[in-house]
Amino acid sequence: MYDVLAEVYDQLQDVDYEAFADYYEAIFQKFNCQPSLVLDLGCGTGNMTLAMARRGYEMIGLDCSVEMLEIAAQKARDQQKEILFLNQDMTTFELYGTVGAMICALDGVNYLTGDGQLEEMLQRLHCFLDPGGLLIFDVNTPYxxxxxxxxxxxxxxxxxxxxxxxxxxxxxxxxxxxxxxxxxxxxxxxxxxxxxxxxxxAYSALELQECIERCGLECAGIFDHLSFLPPKTESERLFFVVRRPLSAAGGYADEKIF
Missing domain, CATH: 2.20.25.110 (S-adenosyl-L-methionine-dependent methyltransferases)
Known part of the structure; x- marks a missing residue:
């Protein structure tokens, strides 16, 4: 996937990545999350990864396409940003430790088309996201x-x-x-x-919410495109904010992985 498209992907895209970065930071503030290390799932050619890196976040970019990652790595070198890029799948990825937040932009979750793949991705998240940390992802809606x-x-x-x-x-x-x-x-x-x-x-909002909760995570918010407004019937893109819970006693559910 994207092997052919990689070389022309940026020229065909019309996305305001800075608006996405603004929104992610507004979500961090709203949900009291202050990550320093952020994982970009399905990072593609690195536009979103670099937009966050320019704001001071330490970034990891992960994608299954070698061709996409080669372009992303060259952009990082051109902008003198030290970013770790990993050629891994969202459903089976491995990290050396946990991260404070994860993002998955531009309907990356919709590409999880196989049965059980969404749950596999969320289970990986549970392993490598700090307790109290956030995953922010957006999806194209059934509408x-x-x-x-x-x-x-x-x-x-x-x-x-x-x-x-x-x-x-x-x-x-x-x-x-x-x-x-x-x-x-x-x-x-x-x-x-x-x-x-x-x-x-196509995932319904209810289907996504139920899967999130089955994986022991909290669906902290579902919002219309780049806003804090509730979803509408005719919403074309929804944003989900998923939190790895703290323990019931108020401490961490378990220790960080190092």
């Missing part, structure tokens, strides 16, 4: 898959890139299929076609 993406074709036409993005949503399987045809212009002015196929799973 977006059904009403906005299903049956739609999007075109991206830039100087050296032409991309046709077809979407099809299977309501029974709760899977949205993305078929991307990417045309890249070479040095001779000829276009080379590259194809990529992706899929995302």
């Amino acid at each position: 977006k898959f059904q009403k906005v993406l299903d049956g739609q074709t999007f075109l991206y036409d830039q100087d050296d890139i032409y991309c046709v993005w077809n979407n099809e949503y299977d309501a029974e399987e709760q899977i949205c299929y993305f078929d991307l045809n990417i045309f890249l212009r070479d040095a001779d002015g000829m276009y080379i076609r590259r194809d990529e196929f992706q899929e995302e799973r």
Whole structure:
């Protein structure tokens, strides 16, 4: 996944990463979390990782795509940021210790399409997140898959890139299929076609909340896009704030892992 898309990913994205970073910091303040070390799950080409690093957080970036991580690491070198990048899967990752917070931006959780993968990821979180620490993730909603993406074709036409993005949503399987045809212009002015196929799973807010709680975590908040407003029927993106609880006595549930 993303092996073909990695080289053009940044050119096709139109995301205000600083707005995401502002929102993460507002969540940290609202939920009394003061992390110094933050893990970026599904970091891709490192845009979100670097946005947080520029604000003084010690960052770890994790992604399953080597191609994405190579680009992220080069950006970090260019910006003189020391960031540990790990080529691991979100459902099986291993760290040397715990972190104060985790973020997962731009519907990374929707890419957990297999049965049990969401629970596996949350169980890893329980192992490597400080007690009282937060996971912040966002998801595309079932409404977006059904009403906005299903049956739609999007075109991206830039100087050296032409991309046709077809979407099809299977309501029974709760899977949205993305078929991307990417045309890249070479040095001779000829276009080379590259194809990529992706899929995302639609999770309801209730399904996510129940899975979070089954894993011994607390669903501390569910909010509409980049806000502290409650979800709406027509919300296209929701943000979840997940907390690893402290013990009932008010101390840590267990010791940090080092």
